Amino acid sequence: MSQAQHSPLSRRAFLRTTTCTAAAAGIGAIVQRARGATTTQPARPLLPHGVLGRTKFPVTLVSFGAIKLRDHDHTRVLKLAIDKGVNLLHTSDSYGGGKSIAAVANLFKADKTYRDKVFLCLKGLTRQKEAELDKMLATLGTDHVDSWLCELQTPDAGRLETVQALLDAMKKKGKVRHPGFVCHVDMNGSIEMVVEKAPTFFDVALIAMTMAPVPGDRDKDRTGPQSERFVKNLKALREKGVGILSMKSGAAKAVQKGSEVYLPHAKAILQAGADSILTSMDAFEQVEMIAQLDIKSPHLTEKDRQAAIDFKQQRAGACLMCGECTGACPLGLPVADLMRFRMYTQEYGLADQARLEYTALGPGVHNAIANCGLCEVCSGVCPVGLASSATVRETAAMLA
Ligand code: SF4
Ligand code: SF4
Incomplete structure (x- = not known):
């Protein structure tokens, strides 16, 4: 399959929807403001960005995963990332037993303008409830979340109905701007259910991208069938207008290794269909590297492609979140x-x-x-x- 066939983003389309950093890379920025967006508008993106599906939010191609934040120093890392231009943030009350969201809250409370500089995504540990959302909003000192990502772990139609009713209610109360879902167990099954039963309901999806192939990788490994199904499903989800946030792609590991590893990996994930790569950061040098990343084109050179393939092979044993083991254990073990x-x-x-x-x-x-x-x-x-x-x-x- 050619690179163009593989990618849901043609190079021209990608360039049309991205800008490169003015402040960090010294290149003149072409500013895009989302039209008709119903969410909080941050300052114009300084870093390369695309569009987060039907939210029309101009999301930076790299976003901030806060799962590693624990203390005051980490709050400063987050502040630096936002100052550099990263404009989407994801956290949860469940991360670090509440330490992650507390580290984010410290920033929002110290300077309220930081809340409005990010598209805020939240998720919970338990099956989502209004009280859990209220607690997170109170901790953060905000009255709404831009996207609440509710769990759809398996293709369970009853669970889907429950989540839709809850998100509808939260939208009506003004606590949630954009309905979202997240899956950690059966990625393909859950995406197929959403595309079939709720194709226009969700605005945002947090997707485990472990199954995303590297374009041009001819190594037909054991993930082939799951990977092909995943690519098809992700394309269908994008065509419905759902904004795609990538997680579990290996970005947390890649960001520690520096731009030689992170950049090719990021390009491969963007080519596979992500709008933004959620990246867990906990060090200033990681933020500095992200801010200077030359990611204005997702084009993979031969060297990039090999680096992305090598990195993927290092993670060959990582869980795909493919769902093949769901319900398989006779003891019912998850x-x-x-x-x-x-x-x-x-x-x-x-x-x-x-x-x-x-x-x-x-x-x-x-x-x-x-x-x-x-x-x-x-x-x-x-x-x-x-x-x-x-x-x-x-x-x-x-x-x-
Ligand atoms: S443990 Fe294996 S079968 Fe189960 S979801 Fe992960 S990769 Fe798939
Ligand atoms: S009982 Fe143990 S070995 Fe058997 S399916 Fe369950 S987890 Fe796997």
Whole structure:
């Protein structure tokens, strides 16, 4: 497949919807203001940006994932990122047991103008409830969130109806501007359900991009069928006007390695269909690197392509969030969740987050894990050879 066929963004379309930084890169900025956007308008983007689907928000191509924020120094990292021009921020009351959202709140409370400089996305740990949203808004000192990302982990039509009713109600009350969804378990199944049953409902989707291919990668690995289905689904979602935020692509690891790794990775993720790459940052040098990134074109040179492929291969065992193991375990164990907690610990260095989410699974699951070990049904279905009795037990032992 040619690069042009692979990419939902032609080079011309990409250039039309992006600008390059004036302040950081010294290149004259072409300013785009969203027309008819119903959300808070930040100052015009200083960094390269596109458009976040039907929200029409001029989102920077790299956005700020706040899962690693824990303290006052991290608040300063976030401030620097916003000062440099990053204009979308994602956090949750569940990150770091509330430390992430507190670090964000410290900035918003110190200078209220920072709230209006970002498109704010929130999600919760529990199945979303109004009280949980109210608590986050109160912590942040704001009366609304730009997008509330509600969990659609599997293609569950009943859950979809519940989420739609809740988001409709929150929109009517003015607490939520744009309905959003997030999935960590069965990406393909959940996207297919949204495209079929609620094609115009959601404005924003937070999508795990582990299955996104690198254009021109001829290595037909075990993720091939899931990856092809994912590309098709993402394209369908984009065609419905849903703004795509990328997560779990490996950006958190890539940003630590510097621009030689981050830039090719980012281009590959943008070519796969993301509007913005949510990147977990916790250091000033990471922000400085992002601010100077020459990302005005998503075109991958041969060198970029090889670097993106090499990086993808380093993460060959990462959970795809493909959903193949969903419902497969005879003990009912949430294997994909456990593998995600493993990733938080081993790739993100977020053992505290992993432990919090593991604890939230409850004693029923914890006790059932003690009986895991005989069947290996999960390892039989996992396309990347990650799920197994060994990794399930090891993860549980690590987080208990
Ligand atoms: S090996 Fe363990 S986690 Fe995997 S399917 Fe069997 S019981 Fe479930
Ligand atoms: S553990 Fe394996 S089968 Fe399960 S979601 Fe992750 S990649 Fe897919």
